[in-house]
Amino acid sequence: MRNLPWCHPRPLVPSSKPSHDGDRRKQISVRGIAGLGDVAEVRKSFNRHLHFTLVKDRNVATPRDYYFALAHTVRDHLVGRWIRTQQHYYERDPKRIYYLSLEFYMGRTLQNTMVNLGLQNACDEAIYQLGLDLEELEEIEEDAGLGNGGLGRLAACFLDSMATLGLAAYGYGIRYEFGIFNQKIVDGWQVEEADDWLRYGNPWEKARPEYMLPVHFYGRVEHTPDGVKWVDTQVVLAMPYDTPVPGYKNNTVNTMRLWSAKAPNDFNLQEFNMGDYIEAVLDRNLAENISRVLYPNDNVRKNCYEKSFGADPYPIPMHAGHCQSARTETSKSVLQVAIQLNDTHPALSIPELMRILVDVEKVDWDKAWEITKKTCAYTNHTVLPEALERWPVSMFEKLLPRHLEIIYALNQMHLDRVAALYPGDIDRLRRMSVIEEGDCKRINMAHLCVIGSHAVNGVARIHSDIVRNSVFKDFYELEPEKFQNKTNGITPRRWLLLCNPGLADVIAEKIGEGFITDLSQLKKLLEFIDNETFIRDVAKVKQENKLKFAAYLEEQYKVKINPTSMFDVQVKRIHEYKRQLLNCLHAITLYNRIRCNPSKSFVPRTIMIGGKAAPGYHMAKMIIKLITSVGEVINNDPYVGDKLKVIFLENYRVSLAEKVIPAADLSQQISTAGTEASGTGNMKFMVNGALTIGTMDGANVEMAEEAGEENLFIFGMRVEDVEALDRKGLVYNAREYYESLPELRQAIDQISSGFFSPRDPGCFKDVVNMLMYHDRFKVFADYEAYIKCQGQVDQLFMDPREWTRKVIRNIACSGKFSSDRTITEYAREIWGVEPSATAIPPPNLPRN
Incomplete structure (x- = not known):
């Protein structure tokens, strides 16, 4: 073996890492005990993947190869559970939850998966025995930065909680080839660099070309005796990529499905046949640019194509997956679905669902509208006026003409109702219209979300009060029963167990491990608020974390603090x-x-x-x-x-x-x-x-x-x-x-x-x-x-x-702010489902 620093059979290990030789710190129960069988299995699988998946041996393998070998090893433990979970949903046919978000700020996946599967100690020990360092391998993974900030990170926490609570839930978004930009500071100024997070591949996703779907743009609308037809459209294909989302030690593995834009083979075939090969290929690239890069403005109107692409594929697989029977079953099957709109970005799902029901499935308009409203719910994330999206009607006329017709019709129904309840109140009609008149006629996407949903929620109590009393005051007066509050939360798996294991250990020593899935149990710590040993242990963990971060700053930023x-x-x-x-x-x-x-x-x-x-x-x-x-x-x-x-x-x-x-x-x-x-x-x-x-x-x-x-x-x-x-x-x-x-x-x-x-x-x-x-x-x-x-x-x-x-x-008082509590409230009060406390039976894994 070449004498490479990452190939030493027994490297020096920092004192903060878990003990393998007896003289290093013993780990307590939150990370579990690494069984010898588990360690041997991980080690064997790691070597197998290094050899057969990456086609490397230890003489030529790089640290990145070792990361990928470990990622594939951990992924193996996901796959059986993933398949079994989908089988379980098929057998039980629970109501499906589709969480629609243009952003999923997932971060890194390796450590989170090890934590949720209870594999972290086994992997740590196995990697150590192989002469490697787990923390160094974890640092190689690229962040999946498919979000701008809080909204996208919230979506990631919600996926974790939905899996942990056993909900049949799916996250639907866009697979951006480039995530949120990498920030460099040059002479004190921010400089943006492309985040090519897929440069080395993504071991966690599975492409699903067999489920590719057409997404239509442009064209014209024909009203015929057989119904409305949207014709002469330009088609872009939506290719799904599935990523497993494991719950915490319950064998549930849900799916995040991200869509990537692909040009069809006949895209601009006319130019190709005329000999303009280069032009035809360049136009294909234009079509695929839809999912190329995350639009990096969190509080202004996002790229219109991106959003219409993002909304278009969402209801189609929901419908296709549950409508195996005839047209008459449409209303029943769609009502087995809940769609949650994460802010106004996926607002086009409302007219798109109407289009499918009315134009494709030939459902009566009023029945389709009833289904749409019962299916969709809307989360508002901002009160800033500039962040409430408004799209030009002129853009809609060209890009999505059928959707514009549907929006006009829905708005007319809505205004007729308002006029009947508030006769002569022209100002109220103007304020509540989905279509804003003026020099530039615009569509108010937040108003579309409100009228097209059965529930509208803010994300903290004070915010929800502002939503009711100010932002959507007129709509609240019209339908007060529609408005709710769902205070946000965070997943305690990533944001305590994963990132602060020392504190998690100290807490578990006092109150057990139940807080990991029931954060309200942290209240038990109030009994130890005057316990000198506990005070000292908490302070010691904080100081250890500070020392570690100070060392990180000195290494990465060349700043000594x-x-x-x-x-x-x-x-x-x-x-x-x-x-x-x-x-x-x-x-x-x-x-x-x-x-x-x-x-x-x-x-x-x-x-x-x-x-x-x-x-x-x-x-x-x-x-x-x-x-x-x-x-x-x-x-x-x-x-x-x-x-x-x-x-x-x-x-x-x-x-x-x-x-x-x-x-x-x-x-x-x-x-x-x-x-x-x-x-x-x-x-x-x-x-x-x-x-x-x-x-x-x-x-x-x-x-x-x-x-x-x-x-x-x-x-x-x-x-x-x-x-x-x-x-x-x-x-x-x-x-x-x-x-x-x-x-x-x-x-x-x-x-x-x-x-x-x-x-x-x-x-x-x-x-x-x-x-x-x-x-x-x-x-x-x-x-x-x-x-x-x-x-x-x-x-x-x-x-x-x-x-x-x-x-x-x-x-001790932070237990309310678990995303498990938030998602439980969404499930019971908006989606009409009950979280499952029962773990899915473990899969029968195929033998080698």
């Missing part, structure tokens, strides 16, 4: 409403205080901010530049030393979140009250033992209720205060705050004068101008309260025992 400092973390998409600028102003204020009195004792703090800005979002990119510029000045000031560091975490993604969240002491959730629908990062920090500094916004409100407001650092305006500022005569005046708060004025003057950008003094003029004259999110109004609250954070951090007691209380 003080691991005993407070890790103050804000990681999320960069957006004005999330107010990374408020965090930045606090960093500048701390810096000025240290510079003013360098001999004074300060609580050492490492401020970490991470997130991607949409490529076309100028202000978000300027915010990143400001953060990096402030960090460059502070981090290189000898007067500051280790008292304060400002780090921008480049290329924030799921795998980085799994490292930084367990290490965080303080979680920044500081959006303007009434703007963040829910947030899920706030929940991840809470369950991993970080204390929250935040406004009463989104799920922060319910977190404060669960743990007690005194156990979070709550500051600033409430929703009613923001609304009061927005009323006529009480206009938000940033200059008043600027002139009355000396520390704020000093910070703004420094930014404006070029103190943080000496080579380009006018660099941040747009940022200052926005803050002073055009700030919709009222940063200055909360500055004073925020700075004062940060002083309370410092004071508590100086008392490690009391800090850790509050950490334990927060962990």
Whole structure:
């Protein structure tokens, strides 16, 4: 064997890894005990895949080959369960749930699969015996970054919970060839690079060309005696790729089906026959561009082709899979299906389902509309007006003419009903119309979702109240029974067991393992809030996580930080409403205080901010530049030393979140009250033992209720205060705050004068101008309260025992924020199904 570093038979293993030789740390029950048979089987399967699947031996294999061999080994344990699960659904014929989302931000799959199958210790031991390191192999896997942020990551958590709860559920989305861009920071500026996540292949997916479906565009509509026909269309084929989604130790493996655009063989055949071969091939590429890249704007209108492609295939397989009988069975079979629309992105599923029922299956229009509404439900994810999608009618006329006809007809039915209930109220009709008149006639996709669904939900209680009382007030008055709340949640498998095994072990020692599938059992930890041993163990785990992350930062970012400092973390998409600028102003204020009195004792703090800005979002990119510029000045000031560091975490993604969240002491959730629908990062920090500094916004409100407001650092305006500022005569005046708060004025003057950008003094003029004259999110109004609250954070951090007691209380009270609880509520109150507590029998695996 060649003497390669990854081929050493017994490499040096970090002390944090599980014990194999007796002198290393013994693992407790949450990761299970590696049986000798399991270890031998994994080792044998690994070598088999290296030889037969990858066609390599240990002399020439690379670390990536070893990752793929392990991935195929773990996948083998999925396949039998996957097939058995689908057989089980076929035999029992339960109601199917189709979760439609244009984004599934899955991250890495290997470790999550090992955790859910209970294989992690066996794989760790087997890989160690082979002279390799499991953590190093896990790091080779590319993140499946098929989402922009919270919405896509929520969808991933929901898939995990639906499988764990035994629901017959399917995630439907688009298989983007390029996911969310890789972010590089060059001279302080964000630079986007393509995320070619499929470059080396994806061992987890299975192409299903036999289930390829046609998706129609353009053409014209003919109304004939035999019904409506959509003719002369251009066809793009939708090729499905299936990925297994395992539940936690229940033998259930559900399916995420992602669609890829393929040009049919006869695409532009006319040009081909005329000899224009190159043109014909290039046009094929145009068709396939539909699923080429994730559109990287989370709060603006997405690529129209992408969305119409994404919506079109969804109902077809649902219908085909359950309509084996004659046309008369259509209504019965479709009602065996629930479709959940994850925001407005898949809104076209409503007219598409109508088209299939009316045009293809010849169902009566009124009956088809009844079926569609009973089948579809809509989740709203935002209250920002610019994020509520509106599509030009002129685009629809060309691209999807039959769908436009259906939308017009549905809107007329809807407005007739409104007019009958509110005669003469023309303003109400205008507000509630799906079609918005004006210079550019547009379709309001959120209104389409509301009228076409039997249930509409927000994603946190405060958000759902805003949806009822403001965003969809007229619709709520019309159909109050339709509106619900479903507070978001996170899966405890990935966001505790996987990313923070040390904390999971400490918890399991006290209350057992039941919390992994019933997070409410964390309440039992309240009994140990004054237990000195438990306090010490929780604090020790946090410090170990901080040391590990500090080492990661030093290796990856070449930045040395003080691991005993407070890790103050804000990681999320960069957006004005999330107010990374408020965090930045606090960093500048701390810096000025240290510079003013360098001999004074300060609580050492490492401020970490991470997130991607949409490529076309100028202000978000300027915010990143400001953060990096402030960090460059502070981090290189000898007067500051280790008292304060400002780090921008480049290329924030799921795998980085799994490292930084367990290490965080303080979680920044500081959006303007009434703007963040829910947030899920706030929940991840809470369950991993970080204390929250935040406004009463989104799920922060319910977190404060669960743990007690005194156990979070709550500051600033409430929703009613923001609304009061927005009323006529009480206009938000940033200059008043600027002139009355000396520390704020000093910070703004420094930014404006070029103190943080000496080579380009006018660099941040747009940022200052926005803050002073055009700030919709009222940063200055909360500055004073925020700075004062940060002083309370410092004071508590100086008392490690009391800090850790509050950490334990927060962990103990985080049980509500499990996606298992959220999905159980969706199942019972929207989809009309009951989660199954019974595990599917294990498969009869074929013998070699």
